[in-house]
Amino acid sequence: MTAASKYRGAVVEDLQLPPAFALPYQESISRAIELAYERDFSHIPVLDKNRRPLGYVDVARLKEKWEAGQADPSSKVLQYMTKFKRTPAEPYTLVTPLSPLEDLEAFLRDNIFALVTDNDRKFVLAVATAADLETFVKRRGL
Numbered sequence: 001m002t003a004a005s006k007y008r009g010a011v012v013e014d015l016q017l018p019p020a021f022a023l024p025y026q027e028s029i030s031r032a033i034e035l036a037y038e039r040d041f042s043h044i045p046v047l048d049k050n051r052r053p054l055g056y057v058d059v060a061r062l063k064e065k066w067e068a069g070q071a072d073p074s075s076k077v078l079q080y081m082t083k084f085k086r087t088p089a090e091p092y093t094l095v096t097p098l099s100p101l102e103d104l105e106a107f108l109r110d111n112i113f114a115l116v117t118d119n120d121r122k123f124v125l126a127v128a129t130a131a132d133l134e135t136f137v138k139r140r141g142l
Contacts, residue, residue: 006137012104012116013097015136017126020116022047023077025054030073033063043113045124046081053115053124055083097125105133 022045023032036044036059044057057077065071071080093107095114107114108130116126 007101007105008140010101010136010140011097012095012099012101012126012128014101015126015128015132017116017128017132020045020124020126022051022053022124023057025049025076025078025081027077028074029062029066029071029077029080032057032077033059033066041127043127045115045127046077047124051123052121053084053117054078055081056113057081094119094121095128101133101136104128105130108133 021035021039021041023035025046025048027046032044036042036057042059044059046054046057048054057080062071062077062080065080066073093114095104095107095116096119097116099116104114108128112129114128115124116128117124
């Protein structure tokens with residue numbers, strides 16, 4: 001079955017993703033871990049002062065560092081996040097609510113999640129994962 005036939009023209013907004021949750025870059029790691037567990041998130045986007053994506057926090061790795069005494073609970077997530085690459089050779093892949101699910105699936109082959117943004121990339125609207133695609137396919141019986 002091809003991706004196109006699997007999704008039957010569906011787009012990202014058809015996934016019915018919950019609103020995005022992201023951290024400001026100056027949030028403490030203790031608060032980041034607390035918020036991640038409240039929402040059952042394994043990775044959380046980190047935003048700069050203009051609310052643009054800077055990178056993400058791998059919650060499990062951050063918790064390990066904290067428990068091993070390698071991270072102070074009051075330290076900022078900025079110190080422990082994985083930064084997004086920003087090079088002309090690797091331009092961003094724009095994922096919006098109207099992006100076809102085939103495109104999202106292709107992006108997720110090489111990435112752990114996708115930030116769903118508006119067309120101008122000013123707002124993070126949701127976070128999409130391969131699990132979201134699997135749930136969609138199961139829900140639709142495709």
